[in-house]
Amino acid sequence: MSNNIILIISIMTPITYYYFNWCYFTLVRTLRGLGNQRPGWIMVTATLNYLLFVMCSLAELNLIWNWTAFFLFLMTETFFYCRGGRKEAAFFAFIGILCGLTVNIFCRCVIAIIISQPLANFDNHVVSNTENLKAIPVSLGFLLGGVVFRILVRPMPGRRIRTLLGHSEHLSFVLKVMTGMFLYLFLNLLIYQTRENGLLLKLWGIKSCVFVTAGTYLGIRFAQQMCDLSDFRNRNHLVRQELLLKSQEEEKLRAEAYQDTLTGCYTRLYAEEELARLLKEGIPFSICFADLDGLKQVNDRYGHEAGDQYLVAVAATLSGICGELEILTRYGGDEFLALFPMQSTAVISNRMQEADRKLQRNGESELFSFPMSLSFGVANSSESTDMKELLRIADKRMYARKNHKSEDLMEQN
The missing domain is CATH 3.30.70.270 (Reverse transcriptase/Diguanylate cyclase domain)
Structure with a gap:
């Protein structure tokens, strides 16, 4: 790549990551009802996380370790941002990591197909491999990930996530689904270790992204429906309790109207x-x-x-x-x-x-x-x-x- 392109990408990558990070914490803040955004927090976390990516790239760590470290950073930051709530922090961190990793794998595979390059040229070997092209799909992936977060804040998906956050038992189910999707994506990162420039591997990576997206959506959708059923059951129980209480009050009033308190006789x-x-x-x-x-x-x-x-x-x-x-x-x-x-x-x-x-x-x-x-x-x-x-x-x-x-x-x- 020319020096101008490298310079542009070097500038765009931190900008797109900052956008990704800002959209992520906007999602967390909105769905958790945390009040006004904290720009200082966004800047600090974006800087820390981006430095993590840079260090992992310079150390040429395997992508699995790279994204594992990012997940742990993101979950810790979310935990403190939400002021407690480990399940909620893990849930949002999984959304962030699954979204970020899915769009990154998707962009790497699509670009690899377009320019006919092996997936190994998109791994973390940015020092030893002068032909490494990962900066392009990474920047595009962060940009698309931020767009996805903006979509999740919209009324319909936002309502589903809020409903889920209010039901700890169903949230646990979704966390298990997300863990499975997370591990499945990790296995797909192994394809970046091969030098083969085959179309099948790239299509397999795209298929994996579609599978994880559909699986995560269906898991959340199913859990949200279970939440709605639980809410309906609870409302039904409350209505029955109210009807029973009303019936008891009516019986009490009827007894007072029909029974003399002194003698116990009817009135x-x-x-x-x-x-x-x-x-x-x-x-x-x-x-x-x-x-x-x-x-x-x-x-x-x-x-x-x-x-x-x-x-x-x-x-x-x-x-x-x-x-x-x-x-x-x-x-x-x-x-x-x-x-x-x-x-x-x-x-x-x-x-x-x-x-x-x-x-x-x-x-x-x-x-x-x-x-x-x-x-x-x-x-x-x-x-x-x-x-x-x-x-x-x-x-x-x-x-x-x-x-x-x-x-x-x-x-x-």
Whole structure:
């Protein structure tokens, strides 16, 4: 080569490597979200790495050792640039080394075909071999490598790489794929040791570059799809958790709406819903209104805590006379409403009288310091198909019994 061409190449090679290095760390910075670029870092690392190449060339080291040293330098620099994260540093270093080595091998093989030179003239023997032409494909390779990095920063490939960086388990898989591609390219560097000027070896080198590019892409693409599936599974799990939490909250609200906290009985809302259902389905039933006798006097004389004990005692007593399919509700302050499907008023009246007698006995025991009893009124669904009317009938009979009790008490006094 003429002196002018050698001078131009000598100038272009460090410039193209600086471009390669700048594009590489721009890729790392963008995909890792590291903020503004650091020009000083780019200049220092580019200088160190280029000096490494020069020293390896002057020492005429085998290309395998040359690129191994470059990989270790690049991974170390990336590790500190990313401020930690060994897997991420190795991943980006593999991208840099695979891209740089692939385009270099490709350019060396293509140029060797064009100018009909053996691949041995493109190895690291720049001192002992005056016909060494590696500077041309190396400069072109660094330039094309930088262009590839610029492409990888674009939205679609960038999104895939960002997704992969967020999944350590799938990133490990890609690192294994890249290691395999890296070793495969290293084996292809052995072809630069032959002096044979055969087309087959050069085409083999080009084929290897295509194979590594396709293999790396497919490995990253597959891992990214696995990441998407993992994200979908995680989102699905979160949605299920949210639905479960919402269902539990709804059940809690439903329980609060349907269950009285003091007595544990159902509430008025539940009683009216069940009553409406029985009427709609035409199921025969009886209802019973029960009202505590003298609750106000107990509250006034013994306190509201005693009144609560009174309510709980009545709820427990009435629960004892209700079967599995029968419903006891606290309808109001001192009123209970019980629903008895498929039962007559006579049967229910007998049960309620027994419950009243049990309460009175408990009120006379040492367990309670106040008398207890209840008044009740029973109605049957055959008397009316209107819910309000049926409740009115039972309520009227309950107050009639309460008034009768009051009259008997006045006569006794």
